[in-house]
Amino acid sequence: MAEAQNIPVGSTTAGQIAVxxxxxxxxxxxxxxSFDVADFPVPHGREEEWRFTPLERLRxxxxxxxxxTGDGVKVDIDAPEGVVIETVGRDDxxxxxxxxxxxxxxxxxxxxxxxxxxxxxxxxxxxxxxxxIAVHGEGGTAYAHQVIELGAFAEAVVVIDHTGDAxxxxxxxxxxxxxAKLTVxxxxxxxxxxxxxxxxxxxxxxxxxxxxxVVTFGGDLVRLHPRVAYAGTGGEAELFGLxxxxxxxxQEHRLLVDHNTPHCKxxxxxxxxxxxxxxxxxxxxxVLIEAKAEGTDxxxxxxxxxxxxxxxxxxxxxxxxxxxxIVGAGHASATGRFDDxxxxxxxxxxxxxxxxxxxxxxxxxxxxxxxxxxxDIEERLLVKIDEELEAxx
Amino acid sequence: xxxxEIRDLHVTxxxxxxxxxxxxxxxxxxxxxxxxxxxxxxxxGKSTLAYSLAGHPKYTITGGTVTLDGEDVLEMSVDExxxxxxxxAMQYPVEVPGVSxxxxxxxxxxxxxxxxxxxxxxxxxxxxxxxxxxxxxxxxERNVNEGFSGGEKKRHEILQLELLKPKVAILxxxxxxxxxxxxxxxxxxxxxxxxxxxxxxLLITHYTRILRYIKPDFVHVFSAGRIVESGGAELADKxxxxxxxxxxxxxxxx
Numbered sequence: 001m002a003e004a005q006n007i008p009v010g011s012t013t014a015g016q017i018a019v020x021x022x023x024x025x026x027x028x029x030x031x032x033x034s035f036d037v038a039d040f041p042v043p044h045g046r047e048e049e050w051r052f053t054p055l056e057r058l059r060x061x062x063x064x065x066x067x068x069t070g071d072g073v074k075v076d077i078d079a080p081e082g083v084v085i086e087t088v089g090r091d092d093x094x095x096x097x098x099x100x101x102x103x104x105x106x107x108x109x110x111x112x113x114x115x116x117x118x119x120x121x122x123x124x125x126x127x128x129x130x131x132x133i134a135v136h137g138e139g140g141t142a143y144a145h146q147v148i149e150l151g152a153f154a155e156a157v158v159v160i161d162h163t164g165d166a167x168x169x170x171x172x173x174x175x176x177x178x179x180a181k182l183t184v185x186x187x188x189x190x191x192x193x194x195x196x197x198x199x200x201x202x203x204x205x206x207x208x209x210x211x212x213x214v215v216t217f218g219g220d221l222v223r224l225h226p227r228v229a230y231a232g233t234g235g236e237a238e239l240f241g242l243x244x245x246x247x248x249x250x251q252e253h254r255l256l257v258d259h260n261t262p263h264c265k266x267x268x269x270x271x272x273x274x275x276x277x278x279x280x281x282x283x284x285x286x287v288l289i290e291a292k293a294e295g296t297d298x299x300x301x302x303x304x305x306x307x308x309x310x311x312x313x314x315x316x317x318x319x320x321x322x323x324x325x326i327v328g329a330g331h332a333s334a335t336g337r338f339d340d341x342x343x344x345x346x347x348x349x350x351x352x353x354x355x356x357x358x359x360x361x362x363x364x365x366x367x368x369x370x371x372x373x374x375x376d377i378e379e380r381l382l383v384k385i386d387e388e389l390e391a392x393x
Numbered sequence: 394x395x396x397x398e399i400r401d402l403h404v405t406x407x408x409x410x411x412x413x414x415x416x417x418x419x420x421x422x423x424x425x426x427x428x429x430x431x432x433x434x435x436x437x438g439k440s441t442l443a444y445s446l447a448g449h450p451k452y453t454i455t456g457g458t459v460t461l462d463g464e465d466v467l468e469m470s471v472d473e474x475x476x477x478x479x480x481x482a483m484q485y486p487v488e489v490p491g492v493s494x495x496x497x498x499x500x501x502x503x504x505x506x507x508x509x510x511x512x513x514x515x516x517x518x519x520x521x522x523x524x525x526x527x528x529x530x531x532x533x534e535r536n537v538n539e540g541f542s543g544g545e546k547k548r549h550e551i552l553q554l555e556l557l558k559p560k561v562a563i564l565x566x567x568x569x570x571x572x573x574x575x576x577x578x579x580x581x582x583x584x585x586x587x588x589x590x591x592x593x594x595l596l597i598t599h600y601t602r603i604l605r606y607i608k609p610d611f612v613h614v615f616s617a618g619r620i621v622e623s624g625g626a627e628l629a630d631k632x633x634x635x636x637x638x639x640x641x642x643x644x645x646x647x
Contacts, residue, residue: 340450345487345537348447349497349553350475350504359500363491363536 072142099201137166206232247276
């Protein structure tokens, strides 16, 4: 068995970045990043990066036994004029530039996909309508890879909508040219049995802005790795997330912001609500400020609202700072129960209990939802939140 | 005419693994149009009375009855009591992050009135009421009680009182923590509601100061979980001069 090594998880190519040996972020990974699944031992569940994940529910994605079937997922892309949509072979040079798989399932997805999707917004193209990518599970098993690339000064909103039932391991690369602005909304609105694991790599160009919303409602098990690195100075990343974890669901979000370039910003805010027996949410927020990343400004936050007994949250923020020459760095994590005093206050104004709870939970999520800026998605999320609450209380 | 009747009310609370009786037989009748001041030293059970009437789950009713127009209040849930016409202005209003004042007020008014108020008249009604309470219009867009100053919280409570028009209003130490200007504004709000003649007011306070602005019809002295003396407004003057010592069996032990 491979021993835990000091692997710089922030690197896009193994060995490029020197990280202090005592690094908490770095020592989490049990193997160096690699595109080849053979470079990762099959996890047994005690590794730092797997210890929260119920491996038996990965349906074989982690040990090589999950074989792609013809009826995995159906992908439909609807894009405004000016966007180039392609399906390319494994040898296409545009694949894998935003980041290297950091765990066995991401490497498995990379090693197993047959064709990749590439969506390109040419330089200086400013879209007024979103690009919509519908990923619908057809009940089978699939491996996939999607590249979304914005040329210099291009601007776009991309909605990736996951529905249906599937066992899916899929990575996404976001490549932002200089001065580009990309907003991505990834909605995991899967049926109850779906399993979805993936790594989302963003490589942010000089003065480019990346805004990401990861919204997870469905699935039996969802485990996503949103990761950000910078290709030039002046880049900004805003990573927002919402999850509503119901009885029996495992929803895991493992973030890494690698400040590998001076004068870049990042802001991470994830919020989750949990209800029901066996609801399990995991949030890992790693921020690494490398020695050369002077002038970094970063903040990360995770809040959880536990609505019933029997739900569990593991929230682990990590901030690792290798230079003191920064603008700011901070993190916060808080998990609270539904506040009975809030409930009393609202009910004392005549509002019935169920409606009071809805008001509070909608309020809890509202500040993030309102920042999405895609009306139909915002509306759908609020309806979804209401439905989740109807089902419970 | 709406009447709140409290008969021999006994209430306990769980504290430090022990059951403690806080209210030890409270009798009080509040009729529409009347203003009753309940005055008493700290720890006498005044706030327990307020929260028990509103139905806070922390308190257990162990005896007695509370009726509003003959209806059993103690059988009602917290929201049912509010819809029946009870209103509690809280001493420490709770922050509700992410819920705007305007959304909260409208949801509450819809629940109390049984139908959503018509938008145009509602907006005007809220705006005018806020103006009278010297509240900036931007207030409506803030989250409920979040980051409010002490004075803002109390104005917000009285704003609700004016909009929800209850049959019986319980004001729990609404005067505490207010400077004189804020006290005057808040008292004017309470008086506007009183002048309609349609509300019975139960004014719970530690100090006589607020009674200069809100003139009670009756004053009750509360001590050790019961009303120990009742009288007219003159009783407040006596308390102002002599304090509560006469009622606390030789005063607070050192």
